[in-house]
Amino acid sequence: MSTDQSRRRRPGKPYRRPRRDPVRVLAYEALRAVDERDAYANLVLPPLLRKAREDEGFDGRDAALATELVYGTLRRQGTYDAVIAACVDRPLREVDPPVLDVLSLGAHQLLGTRIPSHAAVSATVELARVVLGDGRAKFVNAVLRKIAADDLDGWLERVAPGYDEDPEEHLAVVHSHPRWIVSALWDSLGGGRAGIEDLLEADNERPEVTLVARPGRSTTGELLDSAGEESALPGRWSPYAVRLAEGGEPGALEPVREGRAGVQDEGSQLVALALAGAPLEGEDSRWLDGCAGPGGKAALLAALAAQRGASLLASEKQPHRARLVARTLAGNPGPYQVIAADGTRPPWRPGSFDRVLVDVPCTGLGALRRRPEARWRRRPSDLEGFAPLQRGLLREALNAVRVGGVVGYATCSPHLAETRAVVDDVLRGRGGPAPEAELLDARPLMPGVPALGDGPDVQLWPHLHGTDAMYLALLRRTS
Numbered sequence: 001m002s003t004d005q006s007r008r009r010r011p012g013k014p015y016r017r018p019r020r021d022p023v024r025v026l027a028y029e030a031l032r033a034v035d036e037r038d039a040y041a042n043l044v045l046p047p048l049l050r051k052a053r054e055d056e057g058f059d060g061r062d063a064a065l066a067t068e069l070v071y072g073t074l075r076r077q078g079t080y081d082a083v084i085a086a087c088v089d090r091p092l093r094e095v096d097p098p099v100l101d102v103l104s105l106g107a108h109q110l111l112g113t114r115i116p117s118h119a120a121v122s123a124t125v126e127l128a129r130v131v132l133g134d135g136r137a138k139f140v141n142a143v144l145r146k147i148a149a150d151d152l153d154g155w156l157e158r159v160a161p162g163y164d165e166d167p168e169e170h171l172a173v174v175h176s177h178p179r180w181i182v183s184a185l186w187d188s189l190g191g192g193r194a195g196i197e198d199l200l201e202a203d204n205e206r207p208e209v210t211l212v213a214r215p216g217r218s219t220t221g222e223l224l225d226s227a228g229e230e231s232a233l234p235g236r237w238s239p240y241a242v243r244l245a246e247g248g249e250p251g252a253l254e255p256v257r258e259g260r261a262g263v264q265d266e267g268s269q270l271v272a273l274a275l276a277g278a279p280l281e282g283e284d285s286r287w288l289d290g291c292a293g294p295g296g297k298a299a300l301l302a303a304l305a306a307q308r309g310a311s312l313l314a315s316e317k318q319p320h321r322a323r324l325v326a327r328t329l330a331g332n333p334g335p336y337q338v339i340a341a342d343g344t345r346p347p348w349r350p351g352s353f354d355r356v357l358v359d360v361p362c363t364g365l366g367a368l369r370r371r372p373e374a375r376w377r378r379r380p381s382d383l384e385g386f387a388p389l390q391r392g393l394l395r396e397a398l399n400a401v402r403v404g405g406v407v408g409y410a411t412c413s414p415h416l417a418e419t420r421a422v423v424d425d426v427l428r429g430r431g432g433p434a435p436e437a438e439l440l441d442a443r444p445l446m447p448g449v450p451a452l453g454d455g456p457d458v459q460l461w462p463h464l465h466g467t468d469a470m471y472l473a474l475l476r477r478t479s
Contacts, residue, residue: 018129018137022056024105027069028131031101034074034373041070041373073101073108074372075204078176079152080107082159087146099136102128106144111152121148163193175200180380181365188414188459195463202463207369209244210235210266211256212296215303216333218260226253236466237449238269240300259331264296265367267412267460267467268359272300274445274458275357275408278474282404287312288353290343290397291360293321295328298338301357306334313348315341344392351402358397359410360390360422366412366469369462383417390418394426395434398477406440407475414459414469423457423473440474 026048033039045067052058052066073080084103085092092100106124109115115123121144128137150158160173168186172179177200186196211232213220223242224232231248235241241264244250255261287305292298292314302312314329314336316322322340329336341347343358363378363386364371390411397407411418426434441456451464457473 018134019126020130021123021127022052022058023062023066024069024123024127025130026052026066027073027105028101028127030066030070031073031105032098035097035101038377040371041074042370045070068113069105069108071206071372072112073104074376076108076112076176077104077372077376078178079156079173080104080111080176082173083107083111083147083155084143086155086159087143096136098132099128099140102132102140103143106140107147110144110148111155117148121145167193171196171200176204177368177375178378181368181375181378184365184415184417188416188419189461198463199461202461203368203375204372205369205462206246207265207462207468208246208466209248209250209263210269211242211244211250211253211261212238212264212269212300213240213242213255213261214299214332215240216307217303217331218255222255223253223261226255235266235269237446238266238273240273241266241269259328262296262299262328264300265370265468265470267366267465267470268297269300270446270449270460270467271359271408271410271470271472272297272304272357274442274472274474275355275406276301276304277445278355278406278408278440278476280354280404280406282354283402284308284354285310286353286355288348288356288397288400289314290346290356290358290393290400292316292325292338293318295325297357297359298325299328299332302329302332302334302336305336306332309334310354311335311337313353314338315343315346317342344389344396346396346400348400350399353401354405355408356397356401356405357408357410358393359412360386360393360418362386362390362411362413362418363415364412366414366471370468383415386418387422388431390422391426391431394422395432398426398435398437398475401477403435403477403479405477407437407477409473409475411471412468414461414471419459419471419473420457423475427475435477436479437475437477440476442472442474445474 030044033044034041049063109120125137125141128140156174161169163170168179168182172182189195211223213223220242231245233243250256250263287310289298293316298314305312314325316325319340326338363382364374368375394409401407439456442458443452443455452458460467460470
């Protein structure tokens, strides 16, 4: 018998069932939910992890790896798309989204983690066999082997234009932000290359979990004791803030479980504290949070108001979000009320309040660390959709406050179209009449916080302050 005949008759290699890796399957399912349902990873991932703990026996290391795979892939999606595009023979839009999710997970393991290349390729190909089938797994294998041929720096040299050639596109590819967001952040930040690169890098870092001890109900000392010396640190700027170490679980702390403390970015705390601390003449008994959902700032304001014998009205347009506010405020010792109402068509009479906060709906470009997928969903046209609402809410907030009272206009976006442009338009009466008002200097109301700019408004930054990019303007009604 010839060698060829022997080779032809030899039995084929037996089929091996793919090995199911629960961690990578969970990460893939989270990415599919983000892609298919426009879900947010911070809402999708916790229930998936809880179920995995019960069904798969996930431990802390499993949960940490799954979390890193999901958030790391989402943050670096733009960079990985550019690399993958260089390794496939068709436009990315022609690659099936589930296949692209698996490729992105593999690219992150190869280029963004310390997982050995052979292990990253092998594990991702096994994932592809489980969720895509053997045929498409071969395509995944071929692409990942091309990606594994170089490291991240090498790939960036190949897929990103030079900074001198096209600075915005260079930053967009290297730091994984859409070009229009790079441009907008650069305009808001000002300055040269170093500042914008620091900001974009900070957007790609995992944010700390920050807690707030609600005044009169808990203390930072209690939170630090509950978390333990090695698991928590005092906040940088807010006297009510505590920072959890990486991997800290807020829900494990008794003050958080009981609602006496909560999870709240330090920037949000500073906004509420600045409004509460603004100088006021005359009565100071009625406060309003006009965009209260989901309730973090309202809970802090209610606690501060209670210490002064003042009351808080927390208003939220969406009933389901108003219910979240009510749950967050439950147990507050002072007088408060939660209602579902539209702040642009308010049920209260003009001049009813001494202090008013409107943390308006926005693009959320200031919280890209926490919601990295938002950078890929937002479009420049979204700004036009928010603009009338933001101006309308600020005009009605000025109507709601008494003469001499103070309004805080806040937004979790540093985009100039959502910050200074809104305030300037309302003060000048563009788009509709509003009570006359003057800007107050907000900087002294954030004592100890550096790099607050020229004022009178304040823009916080992740790379300078370790907070979300919160904006605050304080306005005193003058007539």
